[in-house]
Amino acid sequence: MNAQKILSSLRERPRRTALVAVAVPLVAIAAAVAGTTASAAHDAPYLAVSAKAAAQRPAPYIHDFARGLRDKPLKNPSGPHHVAVAWNVDGCDHDYGTVNQCVPWNIPAPAGQRCQWLKANGFGPLKVAGRDREHLDTNRDGIACGAGDNGVA
Amino acid sequence: MKVPRTFPRTAWRQLRSVRAAVSALVIAAAVCLLGGASATAATNLVVNPGLETLGSNGFPTCWEQSGWGTNNFSFGVTNQAHSGSNAMKVSITSYTNGDRKAMMLENPQCAPPVTPTHQYNLCVWYMSNSPNVSITTFRHDTTAGWQYWMDLKTLTVSGNYQQACVLTPQVPANTDQITWGVSIYGVGTLITDDYSMTDNTSTGGGGCTAGAACTQGSWQVLPFPSPVRGIHAVLLYSGKVLLVAGSGNDPNAFAAGSFTSAVYDPNAGTFQVIPTPNDFFCSGHVQLSDGRVLVLGGNLAYPAADGSHGYEGLNTSYIFNPATNSYQKVNNLNDGHWYPSATELGNGDVISFGGLKADSSGSVTAEYFSNAQQQWLPLSQVHQTWSYWGLYPAMILLQDGRLFYTGSHVFGNGLPGTGADIYNYGTNTITPISGLQNKDNRDQSMSVLLPPAQSQKVLMLGGGNIVTNPDANRLTDLIDLTQANPTYTPGPLIPTGTLTGGTPETSTQGKMYVSAVILPNGQVFETGGGLHNRADPVYEASMFNPQTNTFTPGMATDPVPRTYHSSAFLLPDGRVMAIGNNPGDGSFDMRISVYSPPYLFNGARPQITSVATNQWSYGATENITTNSPIVSAELIRPEAVTHSSDPNQRYVALPLTVNGSNIGLNVTTNPNIAPPGWYMLFVTNASGIPSVAQWVHLS
Numbered sequence: 001m002n003a004q005k006i007l008s009s010l011r012e013r014p015r016r017t018a019l020v021a022v023a024v025p026l027v028a029i030a031a032a033v034a035g036t037t038a039s040a041a042h043d044a045p046y047l048a049v050s051a052k053a054a055a056q057r058p059a060p061y062i063h064d065f066a067r068g069l070r071d072k073p074l075k076n077p078s079g080p081h082h083v084a085v086a087w088n089v090d091g092c093d094h095d096y097g098t099v100n101q102c103v104p105w106n107i108p109a110p111a112g113q114r115c116q117w118l119k120a121n122g123f124g125p126l127k128v129a130g131r132d133r134e135h136l137d138t139n140r141d142g143i144a145c146g147a148g149d150n151g152v153a
Numbered sequence: 154m155k156v157p158r159t160f161p162r163t164a165w166r167q168l169r170s171v172r173a174a175v176s177a178l179v180i181a182a183a184v185c186l187l188g189g190a191s192a193t194a195a196t197n198l199v200v201n202p203g204l205e206t207l208g209s210n211g212f213p214t215c216w217e218q219s220g221w222g223t224n225n226f227s228f229g230v231t232n233q234a235h236s237g238s239n240a241m242k243v244s245i246t247s248y249t250n251g252d253r254k255a256m257m258l259e260n261p262q263c264a265p266p267v268t269p270t271h272q273y274n275l276c277v278w279y280m281s282n283s284p285n286v287s288i289t290t291f292r293h294d295t296t297a298g299w300q301y302w303m304d305l306k307t308l309t310v311s312g313n314y315q316q317a318c319v320l321t322p323q324v325p326a327n328t329d330q331i332t333w334g335v336s337i338y339g340v341g342t343l344i345t346d347d348y349s350m351t352d353n354t355s356t357g358g359g360g361c362t363a364g365a366a367c368t369q370g371s372w373q374v375l376p377f378p379s380p381v382r383g384i385h386a387v388l389l390y391s392g393k394v395l396l397v398a399g400s401g402n403d404p405n406a407f408a409a410g411s412f413t414s415a416v417y418d419p420n421a422g423t424f425q426v427i428p429t430p431n432d433f434f435c436s437g438h439v440q441l442s443d444g445r446v447l448v449l450g451g452n453l454a455y456p457a458a459d460g461s462h463g464y465e466g467l468n469t470s471y472i473f474n475p476a477t478n479s480y481q482k483v484n485n486l487n488d489g490h491w492y493p494s495a496t497e498l499g500n501g502d503v504i505s506f507g508g509l510k511a512d513s514s515g516s517v518t519a520e521y522f523s524n525a526q527q528q529w530l531p532l533s534q535v536h537q538t539w540s541y542w543g544l545y546p547a548m549i550l551l552q553d554g555r556l557f558y559t560g561s562h563v564f565g566n567g568l569p570g571t572g573a574d575i576y577n578y579g580t581n582t583i584t585p586i587s588g589l590q591n592k593d594n595r596d597q598s599m600s601v602l603l604p605p606a607q608s609q610k611v612l613m614l615g616g617g618n619i620v621t622n623p624d625a626n627r628l629t630d631l632i633d634l635t636q637a638n639p640t641y642t643p644g645p646l647i648p649t650g651t652l653t654g655g656t657p658e659t660s661t662q663g664k665m666y667v668s669a670v671i672l673p674n675g676q677v678f679e680t681g682g683g684l685h686n687r688a689d690p691v692y693e694a695s696m697f698n699p700q701t702n703t704f705t706p707g708m709a710t711d712p713v714p715r716t717y718h719s720s721a722f723l724l725p726d727g728r729v730m731a732i733g734n735n736p737g738d739g740s741f742d743m744r745i746s747v748y749s750p751p752y753l754f755n756g757a758r759p760q761i762t763s764v765a766t767n768q769w770s771y772g773a774t775e776n777i778t779t780n781s782p783i784v785s786a787e788l789i790r791p792e793a794v795t796h797s798s799d800p801n802q803r804y805v806a807l808p809l810t811v812n813g814s815n816i817g818l819n820v821t822t823n824p825n826i827a828p829p830g831w832y833m834l835f836v837t838n839a840s841g842i843p844s845v846a847q848w849v850h851l852s
Binding site for chain 1: 221222233234235240250251252280281282283284285286287301304307310311312313314336338339341342344402403404405455456457458459460461462463464499509513514515516517518537538539540541544551552553554555564565570571574575580581582583584585586587609619620621622623624634635636637638639653684685686687688689736737738739740770771772821822823824825
């Protein structure tokens with residue numbers, strides 16, 4: 001009996017409810033003394049469990065998240081195909097410096113300040129192994145950002 | 154025990170005619186208490202907890218019938234009650250997918266109110282003849298509304314009533330109510346009764362006397378360098394760290410056939426150099442379910458000086474065994490892969506995408522390693538979309554087994570289209586995900602599955618573009634993958650730092666090659682990176698809080714520049730180790746830095762004093778003891794990181810069942826949430842101070 005039911009009962013039948021309210025716990029105490037409980041007067045709740053279910057481990061509990069995607073799936077290519085990737089995929093211009101060095105394909109400094117940027121980032125004069133894309137070897141002596149090149153202090 | 158709701162004051166006014174009866178009732182109640190019944194100390198926040206009040210639909214007031222999927226089911230009220238007259242009964246008679254659950258109504262009258270940072274003890278009496286039953290919670294975000302929170306505990310089969318209890322995690326910020334119930338997601342019957350929810354908030358912590366370290370943490374540069382270029386780092390279940398260089402981005406070493414690895418012992422401060430059979434520079438790597446490390450692909454060749462070819466990918470694969478500190482060859486991949494991804498799936502298999510082939514072109518071949526067969530499957534047995542995924546594509550395993558390509562990659566532009574996708578291996582379909590900002594400037598960004606993994610939220614940080622080489626950006630993007638149609642939304646900007654010489658970054662300058670490390674307190678430590686490709690290191694570190702989606706700026710910064718070929722990762726003692734820096738001038742910084750987060754300065758650490766077993770099972774309640782109260786426990790997967798990429802990094806919450814000093818840790822049933830393998834088990838106290846980890850194996 002919950003609180004609302006108790007209130008309702010009290011409003012309608014106060015004396016009877018009071019009597020019940022006193023009597024029920026007294027019966028319970030008597031039952032406890034006798035070694036039983038009030039609930040023992042009824043069958044204990046029980047749910048049949050199969051041996052198989054008792055031995056089973058729980059399955060992964062998976063939710064229906066992200067199942068309402070509004071975009072349509074992409075159309076897959078029909079088979080393997082060639083995907084060209086530039087040789088300078090690492091962003092380095094390997095025409096400058098040693099094999100270990102990486103002069104950025106796009107030096108993040110304005111023209112005229114690129115040698116300064118390279119110097120600030122640890123580069124010394126750089127051998128030009130191929131094309132001088134960045135125009136760092138203005139005196140064309142084969143050394144970029146070397147003595148005599150523009151922008152070299 | 155049923156805990157009645159508080160009588161409203163107006164109701165008392167209506168009872169003048171029955172005060173005598175009430176007096177008798179009070180006396181009777183006192184008799185009951187003297188007779189042995191106990192009082193409930195804490196308030197039960199559940200409305201209609203005993204299910205005794207029924208609504209006009211015949212179902213308990215404040216409860217609703219909920220669920221989804223293809224299954225035949227019924228809801229009802231039964232007199233098979235634990236106490237009182239009513240219990241709720243949910244039956245599923247046939248099942249394909251989904252669940253059914255009786256949940257508290259999501260309205261202000263029925264949903265229990267909660268306080269952020271508090272924890273609540275949820276208890277329910279139940280009987281179930283299905284093993285597929287779980288306590289499920291939802292939370293009301295004051296901004297975003299009602300949303301799934303977490304499955305907290307799997308209930309064991311029981312033909313008689315038994316009580317299941319579990320502590321919620323600390324309630325996230327902006328949460329004012331939660332609802333919960335018991336889900337059944339298989340054939341069977343579930344009967345529940347007598348729900349309770351009590352505030353279980355504890356306090357802890359102590360003062361901090363460590364000055365700035367109390368709030369910023371502190372860095373230590375170790376007095377000895379790494380003997381190898383630590384371009385790849387894998388934390389082993391031994392607690393040691395495998396550092397892999399291969400040729401170490403040094404063409405001269407490559408020409409000499411000089412390939413190196415080393416195992417670092419953080420406790421002893423010693424290194425063991427490992428014979429390395431091939432050039433694992435730019436390989437992929439991931440821990441297998443038994444803790445060995447699968448290494449795939451690598452560097453077959455550096456670009457030719459005349460531009461006739463670029464980098465070429467190896468098609469070989471090896472397994473590193475931490476027990477013997479040696480590599481063992483396995484069968485070859487179907488294709489060469491330079492910069493491949495590697496993601497462990499829920500069944501322990503590994504899937505890999507992308508990279509460059511042996512002819513320097515992009516590989517469109519997906520590779521699949523069978524854990525059962527311990528080999529890479531032949532091409533005919535692997536689902537192929539023949540799509541090019543780029544270099545080191547970040548592929549994160551979702552809770553249903555699909556893969557989320559976050560858009561994080563290395564080198565050049567993002568993929569065509571939206572720049573992010575969900576890939577379904579079963580149906581072999583790729584579906585675009587929209588909302589990612591500036592997708593072609595996310596080269597060398599980092600993505601992380603935010604704590605806890607159950608929340609299915611991903612954060613993507615920073616990035617640039619090595620070809621156009623703009624200033625790296627401050628962007629972050631967040632996505633909630635529990636939504637039906639998830640899309641990225643802009644997150645907070647990465648805090649600005651300083652450049653070499655102390656020059657402050659401008660308001661638009663951010664970082665690429667950033668590291669994001671999940672910590673045991675549930676926050677993400679963001680550190681390292683540079684403004685440009687292999688140049689202009691940024692000195693900045695911050696703490697990202699997944700509960701508030703905010704950065705705390707001003708963490709202590711690594712004194713060592715950490716740009717290209719740097720990594721940071723969590724150690725079992727709760728510190729963060731950072732290695733590597735390979736600027737464009739060709740040098741390599743061999744120094745090692747270790748970061749101690751603020752939590753290491755804020756009081757005594759809790760200790761895990763016993764773990765009943767280190768062999769854990771999905772859906773189980775694993776038992777531990779601790780020396781002091783804790784508020785959370787978590788599994789953190791050891792990192793395997795390179796190039797700002799570790800799509801397997803994750804933090805799995807372990808909801809607590811507390812019985813005195815014995816603590817039950819409730820493990821997810823779902824291996825897609827926690828793929829099989831070795832994990833670091835941390836516990837954390839109310840001050841957010843974690844223990845040292847203990848290693849446990851989940852399978």
